[in-house]
Amino acid sequence: MESLSSIQVTAHSDQRTAHTSSTSGDNGRPPSLHYQICNYNGIVDMTSTQSSPSNQADVCANCNVSACATLAAGDGGAVVLLKNCSACLLAKYCSVDCQRAHRSKHKTACKKRAAEQKEERLYSQGLERPEGDFCLICALPIPLPVDDHSVFNMCCMKKVCDGCAIAGQLRGMGDNCEFCRTPVPSDNEAALAMVRKRADVGDSDALDYLGWEYFYGGEHGLEKDVQRAIELWAEAADLGSMEAHFQLGNKYCSGDGVEKDKAKGIFHWQEAANKGHAQSRHKLGVVESNADNWNLALKHFLISAKMGYKCSLDAIRLMFAHGHATKAQYADALKGYQDAFEETKSPERDFARAVEAIREKIPSGWDTHS
Numbered sequence: 001m002e003s004l005s006s007i008q009v010t011a012h013s014d015q016r017t018a019h020t021s022s023t024s025g026d027n028g029r030p031p032s033l034h035y036q037i038c039n040y041n042g043i044v045d046m047t048s049t050q051s052s053p054s055n056q057a058d059v060c061a062n063c064n065v066s067a068c069a070t071l072a073a074g075d076g077g078a079v080v081l082l083k084n085c086s087a088c089l090l091a092k093y094c095s096v097d098c099q100r101a102h103r104s105k106h107k108t109a110c111k112k113r114a115a116e117q118k119e120e121r122l123y124s125q126g127l128e129r130p131e132g133d134f135c136l137i138c139a140l141p142i143p144l145p146v147d148d149h150s151v152f153n154m155c156c157m158k159k160v161c162d163g164c165a166i167a168g169q170l171r172g173m174g175d176n177c178e179f180c181r182t183p184v185p186s187d188n189e190a191a192l193a194m195v196r197k198r199a200d201v202g203d204s205d206a207l208d209y210l211g212w213e214y215f216y217g218g219e220h221g222l223e224k225d226v227q228r229a230i231e232l233w234a235e236a237a238d239l240g241s242m243e244a245h246f247q248l249g250n251k252y253c254s255g256d257g258v259e260k261d262k263a264k265g266i267f268h269w270q271e272a273a274n275k276g277h278a279q280s281r282h283k284l285g286v287v288e289s290n291a292d293n294w295n296l297a298l299k300h301f302l303i304s305a306k307m308g309y310k311c312s313l314d315a316i317r318l319m320f321a322h323g324h325a326t327k328a329q330y331a332d333a334l335k336g337y338q339d340a341f342e343e344t345k346s347p348e349r350d351f352a353r354a355v356e357a358i359r360e361k362i363p364s365g366w367d368t369h370s
Contacts, residue, residue, distance in 0.1 A: 058082055061091035061106065062098035088113035122270060122284075123299055129307055129340075130242065130276035135161035136179050137168075143344045144278055144309045154191050155182040157198055157205040163348030166355060188220040199232075207236035208244045215247075215257065226257035237268065245272035246280050253283075273300075278309040285315060294324040302329070306336030308344065313337045 059066050060082060082092040085099070088110040093099040129141050135150070142161045143149040150159040160168075160178045168178035175184045185191035192213075198206035211232035217224030230251065236244035245268040251258050253265030266287060272280035285300030298319060304312035316333045319325035 058092065060094040060098050062093060062102040065094050085110060087111075088117070121274060123303075125274045126276040126281065127303055127306075128276055129278070132159070132242070133276070135159070135164055137161070137164040138346060138348065140346055141308070141340070141344050143341070143349075144307065149349075151178070152209075153177045153179060153182075154185065154194050154209070156180040157195070157203060157209065161349060162352035162356070163346055163350075166352045167348045192220050192222070202239060204236045204239035204241035204244065207232050207239070208241045208247070211236065211244065211247065230258055237271070240275070242272045242275045242277040242280070245269070245275075246277055249280060249283065273303075276307075278304040278307040278312070281307075282309055282312045282315070285312065289315070289319075294319065298325055298329065302333050302336070305333040306340060308337060308340030310337070 082094055085091045085093070085106065090109060090113050091102070091106055093102070133144075133146055134141050136158055137160055140161065142159065146159060150161050151165040152159050155177050156179055158179050165178055173181075176182065177184065185194060195206050195209055195213075199210055211229045213220055213222045213229075214225045214232060215229035230248070233241075233244040233248050233251075237248055249265045249268035249272065250256070251265070252261045252268065254260070266284070269280040269283050269287075273284055281300050281304040285297045285304065288294075288297035288300060298316065301312040301315045301319070305316060313333055316325055316330050320327065320330040
């Protein structure tokens with residue numbers, strides 16, 4: 001019987017009623033620095049004091065000063081701005097000093113909540129195919145894996161589905177790009193010059209492509225340079241490239257060309273998955289299944305299966321066969337996959353598949369133009 005290990009992992013401010021009173025400086029503040037309660041009509045920017053998950057009062061977690069407080073006239077009359085802890089949003093502070101002083105008490109709860117938020121984001125983001133997975137001509141999602149069902153044009157760094165690529169040739173476009181109409185480069189040197197020009201101005205797709213060229217070498221005349229490839233992928237990832245995150249995840253988890261660092265590899269897969277990268281989502285599912293975290297694995301596989309990634313559907317089928325998923329869950333994944341697959345269909349793509357099937361039957365070496 002198959003096992004999972006055999007799966008190939010390919011606010012506007014709200015107005016508040018003010019109160020009037022005065023307090024003397026305490027809680028470790030300098031005696032010259034005292035506070036008085038003032039009329040408060042939404043002066044504080046609530047984008048930095050949004051309600052925390054625990055619905056705490058708007059007071060500093062360290063010194064208990066209220067968000068309605070204002071410094072005395074002698075101290076400039078500035079309104080106290082409480083800001084959430086950026087990591088967990090559980091606590092609010094009136095100053096960096098207060099945040100530092102409270103750190104030892106807040107650290108455990110902060111780390112716990114930050115981990116919970118990270119998991120919430122992981123399973124609530126990247127649920128739909130990203131813009132780059134759609135053909136720019138017919139506007140339909142390209143079947144997964146995208147690279148197997150599309151043509152990549154080095155002139156504009158855009159992908160066009162196989163159906164639109166063949167349709168363009170049949171309409172007499174010849175050696176011009178189907179999308180931008182630029183003539184196809186005549187040699188490797190001209191092609192690389194186009195890519196480098198775009199990479200020099202920070203095009204993440206161009207940087208990702210150069211990373212491929214340097215890592216594997218040879219196709220367009222570049223010598224293999226793994227270190228340079230990793231640097232290019234890292235730069236592309238910083239600019240938001242899902243593909244670069246995916247490749248870095250693959251390399252760090254496998255130790256291919258870099259020192260093996262599984263935690264770093266998983267981080268890159270998570271970044272790509274949050275942007276809607278189905279293959280990265282599937283890889284995360286495999287990681288969880290290998291750790292026997294079946295519920296988490298199922299969540300990942302369901303998301304990518306409903307995007308149209310068959311490997312994830314097959315994984316859920318195996319989980320169902322081994323008792324790690326219910327019949328209803330498998331049925332849900334199957335329906336989602338079928339719906340996603342139907343969205344990728346078009347007459348032009350059917351024709352392209354038929355042409356490719358004929359080409360595969362032609363023996364190598366035959367002159368198809370005679």
